[in-house]
Amino acid sequence: MSExxxxxxxxxxxxxxxxxxLGQAEPFECKDEMILFGAGATLDSLTLVSLVVDLESRIxxxxxREISLTDDRAMTRAVSPFDTxxxxxxxxxxxVTEK
Amino acid sequence: xxxxxxxxxxxxxMTIEHAEFVVKMRNLEHARFVNRGSATVEQQIDWIKSRPxxxxxxxxxxxxxxxGQISLYTISEQHKTAEAGRLMLSPDIPKGYPISFExxxxxNTYAFYELKLNKVYGIVGSMNTGALKLNDFxxxxxxxxxxxxxIFDYICQDxxxxxxxxxxxxxxxxxxxxxxxxxxxx
Numbered sequence: 289m290s291e292x293x294x295x296x297x298x299x300x301x302x303x304x305x306x307x308x309x310l311g312q313a314e315p316f317e318c319k320d321e322m323i324l325f326g327a328g329a330t331l332d333s334l335t336l337v338s339l340v341v342d343l344e345s346r347i348x349x350x351x352x353r354e355i356s357l358t359d360d361r362a363m364t365r366a367v368s369p370f371d372t373x374x375x376x377x378x379x380x381x382x383x384v385t386e387k
Numbered sequence: 388x389x390x391x392x393x394x395x396x397x398x399x400x401m402t403i404e405h406a407e408f409v410v411k412m413r414n415l416e417h418a419r420f421v422n423r424g425s426a427t428v429e430q431q432i433d434w435i436k437s438r439p440x441x442x443x444x445x446x447x448x449x450x451x452x453x454x455g456q457i458s459l460y461t462i463s464e465q466h467k468t469a470e471a472g473r474l475m476l477s478p479d480i481p482k483g484y485p486i487s488f489e490x491x492x493x494x495n496t497y498a499f500y501e502l503k504l505n506k507v508y509g510i511v512g513s514m515n516t517g518a519l520k521l522n523d524f525x526x527x528x529x530x531x532x533x534x535x536x537x538i539f540d541y542i543c544q545d546x547x548x549x550x551x552x553x554x555x556x557x558x559x560x561x562x563x564x565x566x567x568x569x570x571x572x573x
Contacts, residue, residue: 296567323483329482330482332481332483332486333487333488334485334487337487337520337524339521
């Protein structure tokens with residue numbers, strides 16, 4: 289399984305758990321273009337917190353090192369990792385594959 | 388009475404006009420971890436009227452609509468400390484806006500720059516995973532555990548103590564929250 293496939297699985301699982309926690313009848317669709325935060329977004333601010341904290345924990349466990357999704361690097365990118373599902377997935381891939 | 392205005396939200400002092408909204412919000416399932424508080428609007432009016440001078444309770448407004456509440460309480464002039472909390476948001480708050488982050492930034496900015504406090508702290512039950520995640524996310528420091536400090540669902544629960552000092556707010560939390568708020572493309 290490639291790193292991107294692993295990340296995709298972790299993200300889909302995390303969104304599934306998030307939907308359960310929120311008591312949502314419908315799961316999140318987890319399409320690449322799903323907007324996470326900003327105009328037309330899927331998440332409110334508290335749900336975004338849950339997503340980020342849960343993802344950090346799962347990714348850190350999977351790759352055996354501390355990974356932060358909200359450090360300065362994430363916050364100052366031209367394209368925010370939290371714009372869409374694919375931008376977050378791409379950012380996580382950068383973090384886990386860098387030496 | 389202090390009103391605080393941000394980019395997306397305004398915090399207005401809680402008055403008896405808000406009693407009905409607060410009771411309704413506190414009795415929703417998603418607010419189950421918040422202390423039960425007033426069961427009726429009349430009790431909530433009494434609670435609002437009896438607030439001591441060392442606390443401020445704000446209602447969170449988004450585009451002229453009330454959507455939640457947040458407080459700064461146990462304000463100590465002697466120790467230069469206060470507890471921040473009682474953050475509750477209506478379940479139908481608009482998505483995509485950094486509402487909770489801006490509410491916390493406004494309250495802590497007021498606490499550290501206007502009241503010139505040295506520390507803001509909070510106590511969160513270990514069962515309240517949402518609040519634990521939020522406090523970690525906004526760079527509050529975990530300071531310790533109060534063992535079996537709350538009873539929730541008839542079970543004793545530990546409480547986690549969070550705190551942030553003035554210097555940490557200025558150097559870490561304030562810039563972080565501003566960056567998160569500015570991620571928003573609205």
